[in-house]
Amino acid sequence: MTETHSGPTAAPDRRSSSAARIWPWVAGAVAVVLLGTALWVGLRPDDEPAPAAAVTPSASPSPSASPSTPEPTPTPAVYALASLPRPGIDEILPRGLPQAEAESLQGLPGSVALPKDDRIPVWIRPDVTEPPVLALESTYYDAEARWLVLDRRPGWVQVLVPYGRGALPSHDPEKVNGTAGWLRGSDIVLRREMRSVVVDLSDRTVTVNHADGTSEQLAAAVGAPATPTPLGLTQVFTVTEAVNTGLSVFLSMQSEALDGFYGTDYAATALHVGDGQGQAVSNGCVRLTSTDFERLADLDPGVPVLIEA
Numbered sequence: 001m002t003e004t005h006s007g008p009t010a011a012p013d014r015r016s017s018s019a020a021r022i023w024p025w026v027a028g029a030v031a032v033v034l035l036g037t038a039l040w041v042g043l044r045p046d047d048e049p050a051p052a053a054a055v056t057p058s059a060s061p062s063p064s065a066s067p068s069t070p071e072p073t074p075t076p077a078v079y080a081l082a083s084l085p086r087p088g089i090d091e092i093l094p095r096g097l098p099q100a101e102a103e104s105l106q107g108l109p110g111s112v113a114l115p116k117d118d119r120i121p122v123w124i125r126p127d128v129t130e131p132p133v134l135a136l137e138s139t140y141y142d143a144e145a146r147w148l149v150l151d152r153r154p155g156w157v158q159v160l161v162p163y164g165r166g167a168l169p170s171h172d173p174e175k176v177n178g179t180a181g182w183l184r185g186s187d188i189v190l191r192r193e194m195r196s197v198v199v200d201l202s203d204r205t206v207t208v209n210h211a212d213g214t215s216e217q218l219a220a221a222v223g224a225p226a227t228p229t230p231l232g233l234t235q236v237f238t239v240t241e242a243v244n245t246g247l248s249v250f251l252s253m254q255s256e257a258l259d260g261f262y263g264t265d266y267a268a269t270a271l272h273v274g275d276g277q278g279q280a281v282s283n284g285c286v287r288l289t290s291t292d293f294e295r296l297a298d299l300d301p302g303v304p305v306l307i308e309a
Contacts, residue, residue: 146302
């Protein structure tokens with residue numbers, strides 16, 4: 001800091017003439033100092049920090065922000081897992097379960113869900129505050145259960161219910177197939193599934209898409225006009241022996257024209273060995289030659305099957 005001093009007071013008349021002669025030199029020196037100070041202030045670099053401004057304390061401290069209130073954890077509904085109904089091939093599924101909305105293979109997540117326990121609950125909506133309405137089991141016809149995943153949300157997956165019908169064809173054919181349900185992510189394990197099957201009813205062909213990206217097209221017989229093969233997205237339910245058709249690839253799908261086959265209370269749709277390739281002659285099943293059927297016999301449950309017109 002540069003201090004500024006006032007100049008000397010005027011000398012009395014008795015001062016010597018020599019002192020009077022010195023005064024102009026002193027005044028000149030002071031003027032030079034003042035001029036240099038003014039020039040330094042005016043030419044001070046712009047980036048030199050200016051003196052800090054004095055901070056005036058506020059009259060009272062500002063109130064601190066109130067902490068955010070955490071969202072309450074939803075209270076799960078009480079239910080008895082053992083008492084939940086289980087889907088059966090000759091049974092009607094509980095009301096309210098959604099139907100699959102996917103109309104192509106491209107919109108699927110490309111995965112299947114495997115249960116962690118012998119029995120797991122199924123919800124209508126992904127909401128634990130509502131009780132589940134169904135239970136799925138870990139094995140069906142001695143095969144390990146795998147369910148096609150239709151949709152995923154945080155903590156939840158929507159799967160295609162393996163079998164059972166939403167309604168009888170004689171009551172509401174549009175509700176027979178495509179029933180879905182929500183599973184908690186903590187109850188299942190996800191696995192990638194890149195295989196798929198497409199049944200084209202117009203061309204009367206079955207296209208098998210393999211996991212390595214290759215595909216092959218097979219000639220097939222399909223449902224007759226009075227008993228058509230159902231349309232839409234389904235999945236492999238199991239590969240097992242049937243009384244009338246031998247080894248068959250059963251789908252999570254049943255006839256939408258018949259309430260039952262051969263006196264039974266179900267009309268399961270399957271791919272199996274039979275004749276009539278290139279024709280529409282079956283009760284809804286898809287028939288292949290014995291050689292072509294071998295290309296499908298190793299499919300696992302949960303592999304998506306799209307049946308299109």
